[in-house]
Amino acid sequence: xxxxxxxxxxxxxxxxxxxxxxxxxxxxxRQSDSRFGINLGLDLQGGSYLLLEVDMDAVIEExxxxxxxxxxxxxxxxxxxxSNLESDTTEVRFELREAIHFIExxxxxxxxxxxxxxxxxxxxxxxxxxxEAGRDRLTTLTVGQAIEIVRARVDETGTKEPIIQRQGxxxxxxxxxxxxxxxxxxxLLGRTAKLGFQLVDISASAVDVRASGRVPPxxxxxxxxxxxxxxxxxxxxxxxxxxxxEDARPGFDGNTNEPVVSFTLNATGAERFGRVTGxxxxxxxxxxxxxxxxxxPVIRAQIFANGQISGDFSxxxxxxxxxxxRSGALPAPLEVVxxxxxxxxxxxxxxxxxxxxxxxxLIGVAIFMIINYGVVGVLAVIAIFANMLLLFGQxxxxxxxxxLPGIAGIVLTIGMAVDANIIxxxxxxxxxxxxxxxxxxxxxxFNQATGTIIDANLTTLAAALCLFLIGSGPIKGFSVTISxxxxxxxxxxxxxxxxxLALWIxxxxxxxxxxxxx
Amino acid sequence: MPMLxxxxxxxxxxxxxxxxxTGIFSVFLVAGSLLLWVVAGLNTGxxxxxxxxxxxxxxxxxxxxxxxxxSLGDLNLGDISLQEFGSESEVLIRIQSQDExxxxxxxxxxxxxxxxxxQSISDSYEIRRTEYVGAVVGSELQQKALYAIIAALGSIxxxxxxxxxxxxxxxxxxxLAHDVITTVGLFALTGIEFNLxxxxxxxxIAGYSINDTVVIFDRIRDNLRKxxxxxxxxxxNFSLSQTLSRTLMTSVTTLIALLAIxxxxxxxxxxxxxxxxxGVLIGTYSSIxxxxxxxxxxxxxPSDDDDMLPEHERNG
Numbered sequence: 001x002x003x004x005x006x007x008x009x010x011x012x013x014x015x016x017x018x019x020x021x022x023x024x025x026x027x028x029x030r031q032s033d034s035r036f037g038i039n040l041g042l043d044l045q046g047g048s049y050l051l052l053e054v055d056m057d058a059v060i061e062e063x064x065x066x067x068x069x070x071x072x073x074x075x076x077x078x079x080x081x082x083s084n085l086e087s088d089t090t091e092v093r094f095e096l097r098e099a100i101h102f103i104e105x106x107x108x109x110x111x112x113x114x115x116x117x118x119x120x121x122x123x124x125x126x127x128x129x130x131x132e133a134g135r136d137r138l139t140t141l142t143v144g145q146a147i148e149i150v151r152a153r154v155d156e157t158g159t160k161e162p163i164i165q166r167q168g169x170x171x172x173x174x175x176x177x178x179x180x181x182x183x184x185x186x187x188l189l190g191r192t193a194k195l196g197f198q199l200v201d202i203s204a205s206a207v208d209v210r211a212s213g214r215v216p217p218x219x220x221x222x223x224x225x226x227x228x229x230x231x232x233x234x235x236x237x238x239x240x241x242x243x244x245x246e247d248a249r250p251g252f253d254g255n256t257n258e259p260v261v262s263f264t265l266n267a268t269g270a271e272r273f274g275r276v277t278g279x280x281x282x283x284x285x286x287x288x289x290x291x292x293x294x295x296x297p298v299i300r301a302q303i304f305a306n307g308q309i310s311g312d313f314s315x316x317x318x319x320x321x322x323x324x325x326r327s328g329a330l331p332a333p334l335e336v337v338x339x340x341x342x343x344x345x346x347x348x349x350x351x352x353x354x355x356x357x358x359x360x361x362l363i364g365v366a367i368f369m370i371i372n373y374g375v376v377g378v379l380a381v382i383a384i385f386a387n388m389l390l391l392f393g394q395x396x397x398x399x400x401x402x403x404l405p406g407i408a409g410i411v412l413t414i415g416m417a418v419d420a421n422i423i424x425x426x427x428x429x430x431x432x433x434x435x436x437x438x439x440x441x442x443x444x445x446f447n448q449a450t451g452t453i454i455d456a457n458l459t460t461l462a463a464a465l466c467l468f469l470i471g472s473g474p475i476k477g478f479s480v481t482i483s484x485x486x487x488x489x490x491x492x493x494x495x496x497x498x499x500x501l502a503l504w505i506x507x508x509x510x511x512x513x514x515x516x517x518x
Numbered sequence: 519m520p521m522l523x524x525x526x527x528x529x530x531x532x533x534x535x536x537x538x539x540t541g542i543f544s545v546f547l548v549a550g551s552l553l554l555w556v557v558a559g560l561n562t563g564x565x566x567x568x569x570x571x572x573x574x575x576x577x578x579x580x581x582x583x584x585x586x587x588x589s590l591g592d593l594n595l596g597d598i599s600l601q602e603f604g605s606e607s608e609v610l611i612r613i614q615s616q617d618e619x620x621x622x623x624x625x626x627x628x629x630x631x632x633x634x635x636x637q638s639i640s641d642s643y644e645i646r647r648t649e650y651v652g653a654v655v656g657s658e659l660q661q662k663a664l665y666a667i668i669a670a671l672g673s674i675x676x677x678x679x680x681x682x683x684x685x686x687x688x689x690x691x692x693x694l695a696h697d698v699i700t701t702v703g704l705f706a707l708t709g710i711e712f713n714l715x716x717x718x719x720x721x722x723i724a725g726y727s728i729n730d731t732v733v734i735f736d737r738i739r740d741n742l743r744k745x746x747x748x749x750x751x752x753x754x755n756f757s758l759s760q761t762l763s764r765t766l767m768t769s770v771t772t773l774i775a776l777l778a779i780x781x782x783x784x785x786x787x788x789x790x791x792x793x794x795x796x797g798v799l800i801g802t803y804s805s806i807x808x809x810x811x812x813x814x815x816x817x818x819x820p821s822d823d824d825d826m827l828p829e830h831e832r833n834g
Contacts, residue, residue: 043786051655186624336624337652346573346646353784361778365771372767405715408779408787412722412794415775416729419768423733426764452736455681456729459674463725466670467718469662475718482722 002439002502012495016386019393038395041403041477042175044351046344048182050174051167052150052189052334054143059332060130061089063138067128068092069236070112072217080105091129099124139170145331147172152327153188171337180343189334192290193324195242197273198234200284200296206233225292226312232293234286239276244269246305248325250318253310259318260310263325270305278302287311289321354407361411362388365418373425376513379500380421383492387417390488395481403477413485420457420493424449429514438505438513446498453493457486530759533806534751534814540807548696551703558706563713566660568653570613570632573603574643580606586639593634604785609643611635615653624650663717667698670721674728682735685816690731693809697727697800704796715790723797726772730805734761738810742818750814758806769802 042049068087071094075082081097082105096105102124109119109126116134120127130138143166150172154162163175174189176182201219210231215221218237224230246266253260265273277285277299286296287309294311313321366384369377391410395402428445436444464486467479504510564571574581583600586609590598596614603610616631628650636645651659671694679687698720705712737757745753773795780791 336650338655339624339648339650341648343644343646345575345644350784350786353782353787357778357781357783357787360782361775364774364778368771368774404784404786405718405790408783408790411775411779411783412772415772416726416768418771419729419764422764422767422771426761426767430760448740452733455736456732459677459728459732460722460725462673462677463670463721463728466666466673467721469666469669475714478718482725 004502020389022396023389023392039401041401043404044347046347047177049340051338052172053337054170055333096124142331192330194329196238196288197240201233206231240273242329248322250322259313259315260308261322262308265305274304350404383497387492394484406477406481409478409481417489420453533758537811554706560712561709563711564651565713568656571649572611573647576607581609689809689812693804719793727801731809
């Protein structure tokens with residue numbers, strides 16, 4: 001008679017029942033709104049995986065150049081002579097004409113420069129740039145904003161349950177289930193959609209400035225969208241920017257019937273637009289989108305909240321443009337650095353292949369165990385099935401994503417999980433061969449095997465955890481199933497197999513355990 | 519009557535008689551693998567190198583690879599590799615990045631190239647999968663993979679060091695390195711694509727191989743305590759014989775599962791399964807002929823048997 005403590009029964013039955021319930025619940029047809037359970041990875045259900053990189057250099061360059069512009073205006077207003085004002089991709093530099101203004105200039109700078117930038121004064125020379133921490137803060141902020149905008153734009157396309165998250169330092173991971181051709185999404189994300197209304201600078205002609213290359217301070221030269229050879233000279237100061245939009249909708253012009261985008265400004269925007277247009281009737285202003293002039297109408301009357309943007313658009317373009325304007329401008333350009341798209345056909349083929357491989361692996365291992373160990377082998381096979389229930393139950397609790405390599409991990413677990421059973425059986429066999437009684441052999445065998453099983457499996461677990469750190473989707477799925485499989489196979493061998501074997505010995509009182517005389 | 523009896527359990531097999539021959543064989547394998555790795559190099563997939571991959575399935579009949587090679591060659595996209603993938607109607611198309619300077623981003627040039635490829639084959643093929651990896655992301659993935667392998671080997675080493683004394687740890691780690699290096703060598707030899715899944719296989723092989731070694735070492739340590747007058751060789755041969763049927767049985771069940779993946783799991787998994795099948799074979803071999811062989815060369819009973827136990831288990 002082998003005594004098994006009653007907590008042992010309790011624990012085994014409880015764990016198998018609880019996890020088994022979850023696992024079986026998962027294998028039933030899923031309801032579409034169910035948020036609980038194992039998700040299929042993109043490689044199994046089809047979809048797109050996009051890794052986007054936020055171009056921080058562009059953000060910093062823009063910040064630096066706009067700071068240079070502010071310094072120029074501010075120092076001129078305060079009548080402090082400066083020279084050699086220049087900015088590059090990382091910092092602004094300038095010199096004071098007279099050292100006597102040093103303290104005054106420093107105070108002005110302290111008021112102008114945000115806390116994430118560092119002012120380094122030497123003699124009468126100033127250098128202002130980002131330090132490491134400032135750059136990190138700006139990156140975190142920018143990536144966070146970009147994620148919001150990406151989410152808004154992706155939502156507009158009607159993609160179901162997209163996953164959008166920051167990855168690493170300046171990247172955004174975008175997973176789009178069910179979208180195997182992400183062309184439209186890529187087009188939408190490929191544009192920053194920075195909108196601004198700027199007055200045309202009439203102090204010089206754009207053609208002359210372009211020929212001479214000397215842009216007047218405070219102005220900029222931008223190309224037309226329709227004809228890259230046509231340029232406009234514009235005031236750098238933006239009267240109304242995209243953030244002041246309250247709404248943008250595609251529509252048609254009442255007179256010409258051409259496709260346009262109608263917009264509504266918020267209160268701040270309307271007030272500013274009204275003031276500037278009121279003061280500049282008869283002058284030309286430009287509607288600038290992503291550094292291209294879309295159109296440059298003449299102000300005929302004061303305009304407040306409502307207006308429209310026309311510019312030789314197709315209906316589709318007005319749809320996209322109003323979507324982009326509604327969702328807001330990206331704080332920085334995004335670049336696709338990794339893309340993986342899987343069609344639904346391949347996904348369902350993969351699921352089928354995975355299921356077949358799992359079935360054949362399971363049947364093969366079961367036959368082998370039964371041939372080798374007879375009735376005891378049958379008990380091991382029952383333990384494997386319990387192990388599978390535990391595995392799926394754990395995956396359900398973790399809300400894990402099942403990928404194709406993940407299925408491979410499960411199949412591999414079937415093969416490797418019996419190892420713990422084999423170690424136990426072989427130990428018991430040896431004890432029996434050494435002439436011990438069945439009950440003693442059972443006890444010593446299990447006790448000695450347990451240490452070995454834990455040693456051997458913890459090393460596998462260590463390797464699987466390292467694999468988890470490599471990251472990317474499908475492989476992560478593999479490391480999850482292997483880790484979970486290792487844990488549940490230890491549990492099933494040490495507790496469930498022991499329980500089954502003890503029950504079998506107690507009930508049938510066999511004369512032999514294996515194919516050898518006891 | 520036993521239906522099947524793999525091995526008699528009461529017989530000791532003199533495994534270590536072959537240790538000189540297998541030692542030479544292993545040195546040859548490792549040296550050859552390193553040489554192949556350096557000379558022939560690995561056929562790294564886009565995960566590590568960057569570029570495009572398209573998986574296409576012929577809408578009717580087998581894929582016409584020669585025809586595809588010709589029509590895609592006309593697009594002047596540089597090095598294009600085509601390969602049957604899984605079944606004869608499916609084909610895997612690999613294209614290098616078209617914009618060397620860009621390094622990372624999916625630039626217009628690259629988008630244009632991929633569009634051309636899609637258009638030129640879309641009449642008779644269904645495009646089932648498209649992947650693009652930027653060169654910078656590729657080299658980052660490569661680095662991450664390397665770190666993961668180092669971290670895995672390192673944590674296994676620390677664990678073994680903690681549980682066993684240093685002769686065991688060194689023998690186990692050398693056996694592990696032997697398995698990982700020869701697996702990489704196999705990929706260099708066969709030219710099978712080396713990608714993230716292969717790295718997953720390498721780490722799993724490391725886990726499997728150490729598992730095998732630990733079971734054997736556990737037994738050796740046991741027997742060192744039980745049979746104080748026996749020599750190293752006797753102890754190790756006896757321990758290997760005792761654990762042999764477990765070693766073989768586990769290898770067989772794992773191989774059954776891997777063969778199922780290799781033959782039925784689809785083309786995406788076959789490279790992974792191939793590496794693992796090799797890994798199980800070499801891992802089983804190395805537990806006996808690298809790890810245990812090496813161990814026999816150490817003085818396993820310096821002065822007192824307790825020295826074979828780590829600090830925390832002494833006098834216990």
